[in-house]
Every structure is written in structure tokens, then in C-alpha cells.
Amino acid sequence: MSLRMKILPLFLLSLTLPLAAQDYDTRAWFKGNTHTHSLWSDGNDFPEMIFDWYRERGYNFVGMSDHNVLQEGEKWMDLESIRKRQKAVGRDAVSKAEARFGKDWLERETRGGKEGIVLKTLAECREALAKPGEFYLLPAEEMSNSGSKKPVHINVINLDRVIEPVNDDASTPRDVLRRSLIAIDEYRKQSGRPILAHLNHPNFQWAVTAEDLANVAEGAYFEIYNGHPGINHLGDATRPGDEAIWDIANTIRIAELGYPPLMGVATDDSHTYHGEDVSPGRGWVMVGAEKLDGDSLVTAMLAGRFYASSGVTLEAIRHDPDKRTLSVEITATEGVTFSTAFIGTLKGYDAAADKTGIGEVLATVKGNTATFTYSKEALYVRATITSSRKHPNPSFEGQMEQAWIQPVGWKVQ
Ligand SMILES: [Zn+2]
Ligand SMILES: [Zn+2]
Numbered sequence: 001m002s003l004r005m006k007i008l009p010l011f012l013l014s015l016t017l018p019l020a021a022q023d024y025d026t027r028a029w030f031k032g033n034t035h036t037h038s039l040w041s042d043g044n045d046f047p048e049m050i051f052d053w054y055r056e057r058g059y060n061f062v063g064m065s066d067h068n069v070l071q072e073g074e075k076w077m078d079l080e081s082i083r084k085r086q087k088a089v090g091r092d093a094v095s096k097a098e099a100r101f102g103k104d105w106l107e108r109e110t111r112g113g114k115e116g117i118v119l120k121t122l123a124e125c126r127e128a129l130a131k132p133g134e135f136y137l138l139p140a141e142e143m144s145n146s147g148s149k150k151p152v153h154i155n156v157i158n159l160d161r162v163i164e165p166v167n168d169d170a171s172t173p174r175d176v177l178r179r180s181l182i183a184i185d186e187y188r189k190q191s192g193r194p195i196l197a198h199l200n201h202p203n204f205q206w207a208v209t210a211e212d213l214a215n216v217a218e219g220a221y222f223e224i225y226n227g228h229p230g231i232n233h234l235g236d237a238t239r240p241g242d243e244a245i246w247d248i249a250n251t252i253r254i255a256e257l258g259y260p261p262l263m264g265v266a267t268d269d270s271h272t273y274h275g276e277d278v279s280p281g282r283g284w285v286m287v288g289a290e291k292l293d294g295d296s297l298v299t300a301m302l303a304g305r306f307y308a309s310s311g312v313t314l315e316a317i318r319h320d321p322d323k324r325t326l327s328v329e330i331t332a333t334e335g336v337t338f339s340t341a342f343i344g345t346l347k348g349y350d351a352a353a354d355k356t357g358i359g360e361v362l363a364t365v366k367g368n369t370a371t372f373t374y375s376k377e378a379l380y381v382r383a384t385i386t387s388s389r390k391h392p393n394p395s396f397e398g399q400m401e402q403a404w405i406q407p408v409g410w411k412v413q
Pocket of ligand 2: 142
């Protein structure tokens with residue numbers, strides 16, 4: 001038995017081992033957001049209004065990932081609490097929902113002398129809004145764990161019951177991350193469903209480091225981009241941003257621990273829908289699934305057949321492991337230019353504190369197509385494509401539209 005087999009928990013091989021990308025025609029891929037909040041937790045709109053927002057804008061699937069809850073059973077909210085959630089001036093959520101779905105749509109009920117509304121369940125939203133092959137309402141939970149009083153939030157998608165969060169402030173975030181992922185995997189085995197778990201916003205409250213993500217073998221997916229403006233996407237003077245976290249974690253995983261690299265998702269983490277800041281439409285994934293349902297979407301993502309985007313769309317991704325070439329073909333847009341950075345780490349990088357050579361830009365190619373041949377010394381190569389067009393609804397200053405291609409060319413050592 002090799003060292004790798006001894007180190008890796010067996011389930012990792014079945015749950016999260018992504019395959020190296022091959023040739024993908026990405027034109028018919030499904031667009032979706034796996035991270036969204038509604039009134040069922042700390043969002044400020046009705047779930048049906050949020051699903052409808054995405055559906056109207058051409059998304060194919062949305063995971064309503066409320067904190068530690070699925071939209072099932074009964075949840076009643078008083079009108080005053082619903083109104084208080086809405087910070088922006090404008091029409092209130094109730095009148096907007098009635099304008100969209102009709103006067104009789106909302107289930108009004110007075111309890112304890114307070115007027116309120118019984119929120120729609122996921123099943124009810126599905127009945128109103130699902131369109132086979134076009135729009136799928138994906139069950140999701142933001143499992144909101146806590147370690148040392150830091151948030152270790154993991155989105156679990158395609159599940160059929162709530163997975164209880166791990167709250168242990170006597171433990172480190174790394175330990176809580178590992179325990180949460182093990183609990184998710186136990187649920188996966190027991191349910192028999194394909195399940196995907198992605199670690200959210202590592203830099204939110206500086207909770208989860210690149211080294212944490214590297215060392216927890218069970219984790220293989222994380223948010224390379226999250227549209228919430230408070231998640232420290234760019235890092236700070238002393239702490240790496242999400243792009244650098246990806247490279248540090250991948251380098252340690254591949255070169256030092258014999259784990260496969262992390263795959264990156266982009267999400268909205270939207271909470272507010274009335275013109276406030278934490279709004280939808282900022283980041284998404286494009287998934288090459290055979291069919292538009294939860295099992296197929298998760299199966300495709302587990303196989304690495306997806307990319308992350310905040311505005312750039314691709315026609316094709318090609319990887320030839322024998323020739324060691326990675327190519328991308330970008331959808332042309334009038335008046336817009338693209339720059340593709342091929343990023344990776346070469347063997348012989350400096351593993352000491354200054355991390356020289358980790359996540360180097362190995363080549364930058366301008367144009368609608370970009371091809372790069374990586375050397376035999378590369379531990380992995382990935383690509384980040386940046387548009388000349390500003391993001392229409394930025395979550396940080398100076399944000400341009402981007403896309404992120406998953407790491408290829410890696411071999412577990
Ligand atoms: Zn979160
Ligand atoms: Zn969230």
C-alpha cells in the first residue's frame with residue numbers, strides 16, 4: 001500500500017477526488033448559484049421571489065442555502081420582522097411578492113395578535129417555478145459551523161435533510177472543518193445521494209487559512225469568489241486573498257501531503273434583494289451536467305466538469321495531459337478584451353515562510369483564445385481569465401469580470 005493510500009481516508013476517493021479536466025465544449029453548460037439566503041434564515045426576501053429573480057435572468061439552477069435549515073415544514077414570520085430586514089427604501093417585500101404572484105399568493109396568518117406570513121417551502125416554490133430542463137431548484141444548506149468562535153461555513157448541496165452544524169469553540173477551525181466534512185460524508189453514505197460540500201469564504205473573519213484548507217484532506221471544494229463584500233476576497237497586507245489561498249493550499253496538498261488540489265466555485269452569498277449591497281448576480285458556476293437535476297449537477301462537479309465565473313463565459317476548455325497543454329476559448333464580446341493568466345507552482349518552490357514560487361503567473365495570453373504548454377516541473381496549472389469590462393455590480397473596488405478554470409496537470413505524488 002502506498003503512502004497516499006495510508007494517508008487518504010477512503011471516502012475521499014469516492015466523494016471528492018476530481019478528475020483532471022479533458023476537452024469540454026462548455027456552450028451548453030448549466031448556469032447556477034449554490035449560495036443564496038432567504039427569509040428562512042437571514043435573507044430579506046421570500047424564497048419564491050429570489051428563485052424568480054434568478055430564473056428571469058437565465059440561471060438554470062439555484063441552491064437556496066439558508067443557515068442550518070432547509071425550506072421545509074412550517075415557518076411563520078411576523079410582518080414587522082420581515083419589514084425590518086429591508087434596509088433600502090422602496091417597495092416592501094410583501095407588496096412586491098403580491099405584484100408578482102397575485103394578491104392571494106402569500107399565506108397571511110395572525111398569531112399572538114401579530115400579523116404574519118407562512119413562508120413558502122422549497123416544494124411550493126418548485127411547483128410554482130420549476131421548468132424541466134431549464135430551471136431547477138436545488139436543495140442546499142449553509143452548514144454554519146463554529147470553531148474557536150470563528151465561522152466555518154460549508155455549503156452542502158443536493159441533500160434531503162438538515163445536517164446539524166458542529167459548534168465547538170474549544171476546537172480550532174481546522175478541526176471543526178474536518179469534523180463537519182466527516183459528518184457530511186456520513187450523511188452521504190447513509191442517504192446514498194451524490195453530495196457536494198464547498199467551504200465558504202475562508203477569509204470571512206479570517207477564520208480558515210490556506211494551511212487549514214491544505215491539511216484537511218476531506219475538503220476538495222472552496223469558494224474562489226463569493227459576492228458578499230465583507231469576506232476579504234483580496235486579503236490584506238499580511239494575509240493572502242482567495243486566489244493566493246488557492247495556490248498555497250494546492251501546492252501543499254499536491255507536493256507535501258499527496259492530496260488532490262481544491263476546485264473553485266464562485267457564488268453570490270446574496271442576502272438582500274431590494275437595492276442593498278449584498279445582492280445577487282455576482283458569481284456563479286457553469287456546470288457540464290448530463291441533465292438538470294441535483295444528482296446530475298453534483299456528479300458533474302465531483303468529476304471537475306465546471307468552471308467559476310463572475311462575468312466571463314467560455315466556449316471550450318481543452319486539456320491534453322500528454323502534450324501538457326491547457327487551452328481556453330472565450331465567448332467573444334463586442335468591445336471587450338480578455339487576458340488569461342496561467343498560474344501554477346513548479347517543483348523546487350520555496351516552502352519556507354516567504355513562499356516564493358507558489359502560484360506564479362507562468363504566462364499571460366491576451367485574446368479570445370489562450371493556450372499554454374506547461375513544463376514537466378509544474379505541480380499543477382490553472383487559469384484565471386480577466387475581462388477588460390468592469391463588473392456591473394462589484395463586491396470590491398476595481399472588480400473586473402473574471403472566470404476561473406480548475407487546476408489540471410497535477411498528479412498526487
Ligand atoms: Zn457564510
Ligand atoms: Zn452565506
